[in-house]
Amino acid sequence: xxxxxxxxxxxxxxxxxxxxxxxxxxxxxxxxxxxxxxxxxxxxxxxxxxxxxxxxxxxxxxxxxxxxxxxxxxxxxxxxxxxxxxxxxxxxxxxxxxxxxxxxxxxxxxxxxxxxxxxxxxxxxxxxxxxxxxxxxx
Amino acid sequence: xxxxxxxxxxxxxxxxxxxxxxxxxxxxxxxxxxxxxxxxxxxxxxxxxxxxxxxxxxxxxxxxxxxxxxxxxxxxxxxxxxxxxxxxxxxxxxxxxxxxxxxxxxxxxxxxxxxxxxxxxxxxxxxxxxxxxxxxxxxxxxxxxxxxxxxxxxxxxxxxxxxxxxxxxxxxxxxxxxxxxxxxxxxxxxxxxxxxxxxxxxxxxxxxxxxxxxxxxxxxxxxxxxxxxxxxxxxxxxxxxxxxxxxxxxxxxxxxxxxxxxxxxxxxxxxxxxxxxxxxxxxxxxxxxxxxxxxxxxxxxxxxxxxxxxxxxxxxxxxxxxxxxxxxxxxxxxxxxxxxxxxxxxxxxxxxxxxxxxxxxxxxxxxxxxxxxxxxxxxxxxxxxxxxxxxxxxxxxxxxxxxxxxxxxxxxxxxxxxxxxxxxxxxxxxx
Numbered sequence: 001x002x003x004x005x006x007x008x009x010x011x012x013x014x015x016x017x018x019x020x021x022x023x024x025x026x027x028x029x030x031x032x033x034x035x036x037x038x039x040x041x042x043x044x045x046x047x048x049x050x051x052x053x054x055x056x057x058x059x060x061x062x063x064x065x066x067x068x069x070x071x072x073x074x075x076x077x078x079x080x081x082x083x084x085x086x087x088x089x090x091x092x093x094x095x096x097x098x099x100x101x102x103x104x105x106x107x108x109x110x111x112x113x114x115x116x117x118x119x120x121x122x123x124x125x126x127x128x129x130x131x132x133x134x135x136x137x138x
Numbered sequence: 139x140x141x142x143x144x145x146x147x148x149x150x151x152x153x154x155x156x157x158x159x160x161x162x163x164x165x166x167x168x169x170x171x172x173x174x175x176x177x178x179x180x181x182x183x184x185x186x187x188x189x190x191x192x193x194x195x196x197x198x199x200x201x202x203x204x205x206x207x208x209x210x211x212x213x214x215x216x217x218x219x220x221x222x223x224x225x226x227x228x229x230x231x232x233x234x235x236x237x238x239x240x241x242x243x244x245x246x247x248x249x250x251x252x253x254x255x256x257x258x259x260x261x262x263x264x265x266x267x268x269x270x271x272x273x274x275x276x277x278x279x280x281x282x283x284x285x286x287x288x289x290x291x292x293x294x295x296x297x298x299x300x301x302x303x304x305x306x307x308x309x310x311x312x313x314x315x316x317x318x319x320x321x322x323x324x325x326x327x328x329x330x331x332x333x334x335x336x337x338x339x340x341x342x343x344x345x346x347x348x349x350x351x352x353x354x355x356x357x358x359x360x361x362x363x364x365x366x367x368x369x370x371x372x373x374x375x376x377x378x379x380x381x382x383x384x385x386x387x388x389x390x391x392x393x394x395x396x397x398x399x400x401x402x403x404x405x406x407x408x409x410x411x412x413x414x415x416x417x418x419x420x421x422x423x424x425x426x427x428x429x430x431x432x433x434x435x436x437x438x439x440x441x442x443x444x445x446x447x448x449x450x451x452x453x454x455x456x457x458x459x460x461x462x463x464x465x466x467x468x469x470x471x472x473x474x475x476x477x478x479x480x481x482x483x484x485x486x487x488x489x490x491x492x493x494x495x496x497x498x499x500x501x502x503x504x505x506x507x508x509x510x511x512x513x514x515x516x517x518x519x520x521x522x523x524x525x526x527x528x529x530x531x532x533x534x535x536x537x538x539x540x541x542x543x544x545x546x547x548x549x550x551x552x553x554x555x556x557x558x559x560x561x562x563x564x565x566x567x568x569x
Contacts, residue, residue: 009177024358024388029513029538033198041433041537042386059359061388063535064192064280067300072198091300093177097170098302102204 002123002135004116009088010096012108014081015127015136016054020120021045025057027073027091028065036078054126055080058117060091070095075103082108082128086117146175146314147182155310163213167306174303175314184315188271189219189308190264190288192280193301194251195514196225196244204302205250208309216311219256220264222281223448223510224248227517230507234517244515254309260509261483263377263447265292273399276319278307282388283447283531286380289391291373293399295319298359298390318361318391324400325409326393328357332366333420339567340369343456344548345424346379347530352427353379354387356417361391363407370397374452381447382530425568431533434543435561438474440522442556443512444549445481446529453549454482454490454499460553461498468502468557475559478504481511504556513539526561528552 021044025031030040036051051073060066070092073079079099083092088111099106108128112120120126125136154160155168175183196202225244226236252258257269264270265287271277271294279285280299288294297317299307307313317323330353332340339345353362371379371394383389393401401407444457457480469475480499482490487508490496499506512518513535525536526545533546545561554562 026385028197029535039538042534059388061354061359062282062385064282064285064298064300064304065195065197067302068193068195068197068201071204071302072200075198075200075203088177088179090174090178090297090303094170094174094300094303097173097177098204101166101170102200102207 003132004112004119005132006084006110006112006116007088008110008131009093010100010106010109011131012106013129014054014108015125016052016081017125018056018120018123019045019048019050019053020056022058024059024061026060026062026066027069028063031069031073033069033072033076033078036073050080051078052081054082054084056084056117056120058086059089066091067095071098071102074099074106079107082110082126084110084112084120084133086114087111146172146180148172149183152183152312161212163208163211164310166208166211167309168312170303171306171310171312171314178314178316180314180316182315183312184276184319186217186276186278186307186311186313188217188269188275188277189215189304190222190277190279190281190284191219191251191256191304191308192222192299193305194221194224194247195301196240196247199243201301202243202247205247208305209250209253213309214255215308217308218269219308220259220269221251221256222284223262223514224260225510225515227507227509227515231515231517236515236517240516259483259485261448262511263450263483266450267483267485276313278304278313280304282384283377283381285390286384286392287377289318290380290393290398291376298388324361324391325411326361326363326407327413328360328362328415329404329408329413330356330362330364330417330419332364333418335366335368335421335424336567337368340367342548342567343375343378344528346371346375347382347528347546348424348428348431350379350382351386351431351530352419352423353383353392354385354389357383357387357389357392359388359390361393362389363393363395363401363404365395365404367394374450377447378530385531385534428546428568431530431546432544433537434524434545438524438560439476439526439545439555440524441477441479441518442526442552443479443481443532444528444552446511446513446531449480449482449486451486451489454486454495456549457553458495458498460550461502464557466501469559470503476556478502478556479507479512480504481507484508526552526555
């Protein structure tokens, strides 16, 4: 079984289909909190529904408003189930921390190393459990 | 969630805030800050002298609820804190297709931040007003373009502050001591090297948004130096460069040897080290990047929009000159022409008005929007599908936020296109 460990920023039990990209994403102008879809036309995941998925991104880019958009998605329950980043992304981390503070919920947020990030490219689904990422096939 | 941290060295003041000795709002703000300091691996917190609050933009009820929670706890800022754009032009929103519910909620969010003792600048270009930080000052700024300007052009020290955290810093006067707050992290590690750029092109306003657009993906979020620029850029050009680079990438600090304050020379910008990456950029790369900012290059336009970041006094001067040059003759919107909209701050609008710089715009039938911008308020009706702009930031975000096609061009191209109601090209020094 494929299993890897990362730095757990926000713990949680979550599972979802893997949406993987090597390009960073701005949630402002890139994530529709009403539908949970990725809308950044510059991004390879444009058009995908990330609500309930395991969204794997190197980091965010650009706008400071990314945090407010993710918090809005957490409020509306249109956020990804899990967020996996390459290294710590403070913008996503903040939205998750404030999501817990305001609404008592948050996506699981895990940071992984560059090598582990690449391994996730061909995972169809993953589960966050017991401070680890577990590959789920089928 | 734990209230404190095992790894961050909190000061007695930080611990007093955490314990609620200064009230509930600083307690909540410090709890979030201490948790983020831990996430970032900070060893300690530091004092800040000012803040710029981006949390003011209404994007949904969550941000509003956060603002009203802080306000209801009696939050007051401890340092001078300017406000970024809101989700509403309070005095003119009825002229646009802004839904009343949006207007009501945006206005509530504005009142919540007003109540905290902030400075109601309502602008994404606070560095062109009176509340500008000084070189070396520790500040906590949100708004990606403002962060790039504060660090790069002024030499103030700020991380890229996300919405919700900027206000926590302002309420506590504290920030995690990480990243660009610390001198050792401010040296460039990458170099974008311009090769064979004609002076005439490097002097053109539309060179800088294009350069920034290229800089973003190359720099990622590392400090970056730009070498080989054959001219000394103006303030508005540096502003356009930073805004573009903070849209296509996460650039928070760029150095230009001989121009920006931390880079007398390229070696100084690099701290004497070898860069980890060098990108050579010549005319072909610049032309390709300029084309990339355009998704709609011919035919009719619905709107020409200027002012992201907010139009400055100097930019109003240039616009007025261009409009005066050719007179007010144009194809009107009702005859198949398009709108001309300029977004700016209340303060700059007032100055431009007193200087007579708005008359040509009014004569043309152009419209002003203050406190906000076309990306932050739902002012464009569903029929506004084809935009033109001289802002790389508008060009970058409009397709995702407004679902519109966009043409990028120089200010002169934008004015001529607004006059004709369709995309008009005059490549000038790009030829």
